[in-house]
Amino acid sequence: MTVGITLTKFLLEEQRRHPNSTGNFTALFSDLVVAAKIISREINRAGLIDILGATGAKNIQGEEVQKLDEFANSAIINAMEHGGHLAGMASEEMDEIIKVSACYPTGNYLLLFDPLDGSSNIDVNVSVGTIFSILKCSSGGNASTKDFLQKGASQVCSGYVIYGSSTMLVYTTGNGVHGFTLDPSVGEFLLSHENIKTPEKGKIYSINEGNSKHWLPGTVEYVKKIKTQDSDRTARYVGSLVADFHRNLLKGGIFLYPIDKKSSKGKLRLLYEANPLAFIAEQAGGMASTGLARILDVEPIELHQRTPLIIGSKLDVKEAETCLKAHEAGQAAS
Numbered sequence: 001m002t003v004g005i006t007l008t009k010f011l012l013e014e015q016r017r018h019p020n021s022t023g024n025f026t027a028l029f030s031d032l033v034v035a036a037k038i039i040s041r042e043i044n045r046a047g048l049i050d051i052l053g054a055t056g057a058k059n060i061q062g063e064e065v066q067k068l069d070e071f072a073n074s075a076i077i078n079a080m081e082h083g084g085h086l087a088g089m090a091s092e093e094m095d096e097i098i099k100v101s102a103c104y105p106t107g108n109y110l111l112l113f114d115p116l117d118g119s120s121n122i123d124v125n126v127s128v129g130t131i132f133s134i135l136k137c138s139s140g141g142n143a144s145t146k147d148f149l150q151k152g153a154s155q156v157c158s159g160y161v162i163y164g165s166s167t168m169l170v171y172t173t174g175n176g177v178h179g180f181t182l183d184p185s186v187g188e189f190l191l192s193h194e195n196i197k198t199p200e201k202g203k204i205y206s207i208n209e210g211n212s213k214h215w216l217p218g219t220v221e222y223v224k225k226i227k228t229q230d231s232d233r234t235a236r237y238v239g240s241l242v243a244d245f246h247r248n249l250l251k252g253g254i255f256l257y258p259i260d261k262k263s264s265k266g267k268l269r270l271l272y273e274a275n276p277l278a279f280i281a282e283q284a285g286g287m288a289s290t291g292l293a294r295i296l297d298v299e300p301i302e303l304h305q306r307t308p309l310i311i312g313s314k315l316d317v318k319e320a321e322t323c324l325k326a327h328e329a330g331q332a333a334s
């Protein structure tokens with residue numbers, strides 16, 4: 001562990017390695033980090049706000065305590081909008097893209113985000129996260145929806161913030177995956193996990209087994225196969241994608257949210273969840289697949305498109321793909 005390198009310093013050093021850099025990306029990222037700190041503070045106070053809210057101490061003007069996912073959504077928009085580096089934003093929480101207000105300049109980046117992933121876990125004090133993806137916008141001025149419909153391989157940066165026992169920010173710009181832990185006493189993210197590499201194979205499998213009655217035969221067979229193999233497996237499923245992904249990234253394993261009879265397109269969102277995590281997974285030496293194809297090669301056709309997601313250690317994802325592909329081929333032949 002390298003002690004004492006702040007995220008700001010790390011970003012500046014990265015920037016200096018690119019002599020043609022304008023500094024726009026670094027400035028944009030710094031704004032995002034401010035949003036992450038604000039959300040982190042609010043999440044840490046979530047239980048307390050309920051107590052204060054119940055006594056009326058918080059809601060002195062009779063205002064409703066804002067739901068945390070709405071809070072996170074506005075915190076990101078407010079922190080990013082003024083900077084002049086964005087041509088637009090898109091949030092999992094909003095039907096339409098977010099245009100930059102006319103009073104602010106625009107830039108040539110696009111930000112896509114899931115402001116609070118795993119939000120059903122907040123009330124029970126389980127880790128949640130923020131996921132983000134940054135793209136370049138080819139057209140000038142305010143972006144339109146079609147500018148956001150780029151495949152994941154075009155991302156210039158992606159990452160997530162996990163609000164857990166500590167707050168961590170993990171990101172990639174295509175030059176490895178780096179993790180920073182928030183030191184609340186100084187209010188800075190410090191480099192704690194440099195150049196994260198995920199194990200080639202892991203013990204953990206993460207899938208919502210409650211859905212097993214809806215599973216397609218390929219998923220049934222894969223799960224049965226890994227449970228009966230000689231090598232030991234262990235099941236872990238928090239229900240916050242960020243938390244499940246982060247644990248498996250560090251320890252090795254596979255996360256699956258496949259197509260099933262209930263969700264014929266999958267549940268997770270391509271642009272806000274699958275693409276950013278797929279970029280991280282690949283940069284860490286792992287893999288991300290729809291079951292049949294590489295996530296980062298999927299051409300999006302709509303903003304809130306859903307996708308099946310199978311992500312994690314390379315050999316595990318390959319094994320799952322083989323099983324799912326074999327069933328797909330069998331079905332096509334019959």
Ligand code: AHG
Nearest residue numbers: 114116117118119120208239240241
């Ligand atoms: P979100 O809270 O952003 O809507 O995402 C919830 C997602 C994801 O975090 C998690 O992996 C998945 O939903 C869990 O779904 P199930 O409860 O269907 O297993």
Ligand code: MN
Nearest residue numbers: 114117118273
């Ligand atoms: Mn989510």
Ligand code: MN
Nearest residue numbers: 114115116117
């Ligand atoms: Mn969400």
